[in-house]
Amino acid sequence: MYKYNFDKMTDRKGTGSYKWDDCKNAAYPLWVADMDFEAAPPIRKALEDRVAHGIFGYNIIPDNWYDSYISWWDRRHNFKMEKDWLVFCTGVVPAISSTVRKLTEPGDNVVILTPVYNIFFNSIINNGCNVCEVPLIYRRDLLDNHTAGVETSSNLDSDCITRDIYTIDFDNMEKVLSDDKTKLLIFCNPHNPVGRIWSADELRKVGELCAKHNVTVLSDEIHCDLTDPGKEYVPFASVSETCKNISITAIAPTKAFNIAGMQTAAVSIPNLDLRKKIWRALNTDEVAEPNSFAIPVTIAAFNEGEPWLLELRRYIFENKQIVKDFLSGYPKLKLIPSEATYLLWIDCNDMGLSGEELSEKLIKETGVYLTAGEEYGKSGAGFLRMNIACPRKRLEEALELLNKVL
Numbered sequence: 197m198y199k200y201n202f203d204k205m206t207d208r209k210g211t212g213s214y215k216w217d218d219c220k221n222a223a224y225p226l227w228v229a230d231m232d233f234e235a236a237p238p239i240r241k242a243l244e245d246r247v248a249h250g251i252f253g254y255n256i257i258p259d260n261w262y263d264s265y266i267s268w269w270d271r272r273h274n275f276k277m278e279k280d281w282l283v284f285c286t287g288v289v290p291a292i293s294s295t296v297r298k299l300t301e302p303g304d305n306v307v308i309l310t311p312v313y314n315i316f317f318n319s320i321i322n323n324g325c326n327v328c329e330v331p332l333i334y335r336r337d338l339l340d341n342h343t344a345g346v347e348t349s350s351n352l353d354s355d356c357i358t359r360d361i362y363t364i365d366f367d368n369m370e371k372v373l374s375d376d377k378t379k380l381l382i383f384c385n386p387h388n389p390v391g392r393i394w395s396a397d398e399l400r401k402v403g404e405l406c407a408k409h410n411v412t413v414l415s416d417e418i419h420c421d422l423t424d425p426g427k428e429y430v431p432f433a434s435v436s437e438t439c440k441n442i443s444i445t446a447i448a449p450t451k452a453f454n455i456a457g458m459q460t461a462a463v464s465i466p467n468l469d470l471r472k473k474i475w476r477a478l479n480t481d482e483v484a485e486p487n488s489f490a491i492p493v494t495i496a497a498f499n500e501g502e503p504w505l506l507e508l509r510r511y512i513f514e515n516k517q518i519v520k521d522f523l524s525g526y527p528k529l530k531l532i533p534s535e536a537t538y539l540l541w542i543d544c545n546d547m548g549l550s551g552e553e554l555s556e557k558l559i560k561e562t563g564v565y566l567t568a569g570e571e572y573g574k575s576g577a578g579f580l581r582m583n584i585a586c587p588r589k590r591l592e593e594a595l596e597l598l599n600k601v602l
């Protein structure tokens with residue numbers, strides 16, 4: 197039973213929604229990472245109160261903004277951040293782009309572990325740097341063996357198999373890090389789109405290699421509150437003094453609470469020298485000042501949104517089981533077992549079409565829009581990404597349509 201109504205089918209068309217009003221006319225836009233659920237009641241109340249006040253001048257960052265981040269990370273992620281570490285930013289992507297501009301010169305290398313969130317590419321290329329893709333190691337054989345030996349795909353749940361299918365290629369990573377032109381690693385934790393929660397050991401190793409080669413780590417942790425029920429992510433900066441010292445962590449309530457349009461995020465930078473640089477970068481780029489809604493929604497989300505978030509995670513997990521069961525009927529479509537995010541990553545290589553071709557075909561023939569894996573880097577070829585953060589009825593209708601074509 198749910199206290200909050202995630203089943204509500206709100207019509208988002210005509211609201212200027214990127215997901216719904218720029219979706220190739222698909223009736224079922226299961227693409228960009230934005231949820232079809234109304235925001236949690238305390239967030240809406242905070243907004244109503246702010247609107248009712250009626251005056252929308254310039255804003256400061258009040259103490260309770262810092263407190264809301266600090267207590268959330270302490271309570272939910274067992275990590276004590278300090279007030280001084282935190283700097284407001286209008287979004288995670290603005291923070292990433294600003295960081296790239298500040299810490300690199302055109303022609304430098306920035307490393308990403310692909311397939312990964314497509315906008316990382318833009319932030320690197322738009323600032324004149326080279327994208328250095330270090331593909332994650334993909335153990336398709338493990339997935340095949342495991343699937344062959346079991347009756348239903350729901351048996352793929354064990355942490356072990358989930359964590360072995362996509363892993364970091366540390367040898368290749370070190371080669372790229374050791375290039376003098378390599379200045380920055382943009383890391384995604386948990387990882388969009390493969391859904392991995394990186395372990396403390398993996399994070400420690402990433403930190404050691406980057407420190408050895410004097411490479412800064414920007415850890416994008418925007419998906420950290422969207423882990424499967426019972427699964428916890430590990431903050432990069434929490435695992436060692438080294439990781440703490442070389443990292444910039446980008447965090448926000450926007451992904452988990454579905455308030456991306458509010459443009460509110462933070463960077464956490466324990467190292468003072470690095471923090472001064474990034475503070476300067478965010479201010480020079482004019483992305484360090486909040487609009488009138490950015491602060492109240494953040495405080496409401498972190499201080500009062502937890503019961504809603506816990507239910508949301510359960511609802512999304514149930515949606516995930518539905519897709520899992522559905523896909524187990526199609527041997528040519530392999531769902532990658534995941535532990536986090538509402539984005540499912542599906543290996544469609546056996547279909548004999550590229551991800552782009554398959555995505556276009558499905559939009560045309562079913563009205564269901566899934567994102568082509570090629571968007572996330574070369575190693576995403578032949579995959580599709582599916583956003584399942586929508587009312588169950590909409591998801592089931594979309595699956596029904598897919599069933600007709602598949």
Ligand SMILES: Cc1ncc(COP(=O)(O)O)c(C=O)c1O
Nearest residue numbers: 229287288289290313388418456
């Ligand atoms: C990994 C990742 N980082 C950042 C963003 C967007 O962040 P923001 O809206 O704060 O710029 C997304 C959105 O999908 C994402 O998946």
